[in-house]
Amino acid sequence: MKAMRIHSFGGPEVLVLDEIPTPAIIDGSVLVKVAAASVNPVDCKIRQGGYPKVTAASLPVTLGRDVCGVVEQGDGTALSAGTAIYAALGWDVGGYAEYALIPVQYCAPQPTSLSAIEAASVPLAGLTAWQGLFDQGGLAQGQRVLIHAGAGGVGHFAIQFAKSRGAEVLATASAANLDYVRALGADIVIDYRAQRFEEVAHDVDVVFDLVGGETRERSWPVLRRGGILVSTLGQPDEARAASFGVRARGYMAQPNGAQLLEIRGLIDAGKLRPTVTRTFPLEVAGAAQRYLEAEHPRGKLVLTVSTTR
Numbered sequence: 001m002k003a004m005r006i007h008s009f010g011g012p013e014v015l016v017l018d019e020i021p022t023p024a025i026i027d028g029s030v031l032v033k034v035a036a037a038s039v040n041p042v043d044c045k046i047r048q049g050g051y052p053k054v055t056a057a058s059l060p061v062t063l064g065r066d067v068c069g070v071v072e073q074g075d076g077t078a079l080s081a082g083t084a085i086y087a088a089l090g091w092d093v094g095g096y097a098e099y100a101l102i103p104v105q106y107c108a109p110q111p112t113s114l115s116a117i118e119a120a121s122v123p124l125a126g127l128t129a130w131q132g133l134f135d136q137g138g139l140a141q142g143q144r145v146l147i148h149a150g151a152g153g154v155g156h157f158a159i160q161f162a163k164s165r166g167a168e169v170l171a172t173a174s175a176a177n178l179d180y181v182r183a184l185g186a187d188i189v190i191d192y193r194a195q196r197f198e199e200v201a202h203d204v205d206v207v208f209d210l211v212g213g214e215t216r217e218r219s220w221p222v223l224r225r226g227g228i229l230v231s232t233l234g235q236p237d238e239a240r241a242a243s244f245g246v247r248a249r250g251y252m253a254q255p256n257g258a259q260l261l262e263i264r265g266l267i268d269a270g271k272l273r274p275t276v277t278r279t280f281p282l283e284v285a286g287a288a289q290r291y292l293e294a295e296h297p298r299g300k301l302v303l304t305v306s307t308t309r
Contacts (some may be wrong), residue, residue: 001134003097004285007061009049012286015063023101025073032069032085032102036120037054037095039280039288039301040065040153046091047289053091062094063285067102068116069229069306070115075104084110088123088255098305108260111267114274121274121300126263128253129158132208134165136249137230143205146197146222150186151177151298154210154232156268159184160272169203172215177298199224206230220244220264 001021006014043063045051053063066088074080087107089095110119132154132204133139142242145162149155150171162169171186174193181189190197192215201222209216212233219229225245229236235250266272277297280288282305292301 001098002282003062003094004064004282005062005094005096006047007060009047009056009059012290014047014175015289017283018060020062020097022099027103028105029073029103030071030075030079030085030100030107030238031073032067032087032100032107033072033096034067034069034095034100034305036069036305037064037067037097037117038121038124038153039292040124040186040301041095041292042124042291044293051091058092061091062097063145064095064097064100064303065089066094066120066125067095067100068110068120070098072099077104079104079107084116086110086119086123086260087257088127088253088260090255096282096303096305099177100283103255105257106255107205108173108264111264113268113270116277117302117304118274118276120168120302121153121276122262122263122267123255123260124253124299126157126249126274127256127259129152129161129175129208130259130263131253131256132230132232133158133161133206137206137208137228137252139165139167139206142168143172144168144203145208146193146201146204146219147171147186147208147210148197148215148219149173149183149210150184150189152210153294153300155208155277156184156299158180158208158210159186164266164271166201167205170197170204172197179223180298209236214237220246258284274301278302279304 013157066084170188172192207229209231223246226248236248241248
């Protein structure tokens, strides 16, 4: 099978399309013919050598942390051959490939209202948003959440999840994305270049930090006492958090088929819709990563791998 792998760390040029054996089925996993795989910032981080779990000793590695596809060999239960699934993957599985051997517990049936390309855009970014808001942040009905980078891959899901839970949503975005973020359901949208968000946001229960740096530092005062700042970009300074009477939590999203099943329900009920900005063939995955890093597009980029429906 064809797989897009890295043999060394570096820029997009280190991605190489290799011919490797198709994985053999093992207990507890399903062999999936990949229809599409999305491109995530963590793919670039792994490629650059900035992901702690992937060392030089791990190479070569097939990139790709989520897919949509069809089960080629099932597990003898619900995920039988022919079932369309979507899944987030561990770094050691690899979605930039014609086939992926995926643990059953990572998988959920593909949302019926989405194409394979759309469904592939959901798992990792969707789980990152879900786990950040609800598992880490404890966001509940009637609370206020400030979501930084609301137009991005994780942010655009986070806005929709927060609204589905009955929260009031404040979101930052560039001027070009203000209307888009409003259409996702944000109650208050802040142009982060034209206005300081801390002049608008106050008494926030959860800050969802997808930016880090100065943006994170300026976010502490907008939280109410007892609130929480949740970040995908490492553990925030807990002493700094304590000085404001708030909490801080850094986390990394984990594959979770049960949560993808819940997300599927929201999608098929019309309460959640992914945005796919652009697709690329698997063979030019390096160009897709270059575009992601340079353009910071709204929503998601997706690689097409096999015939999609």
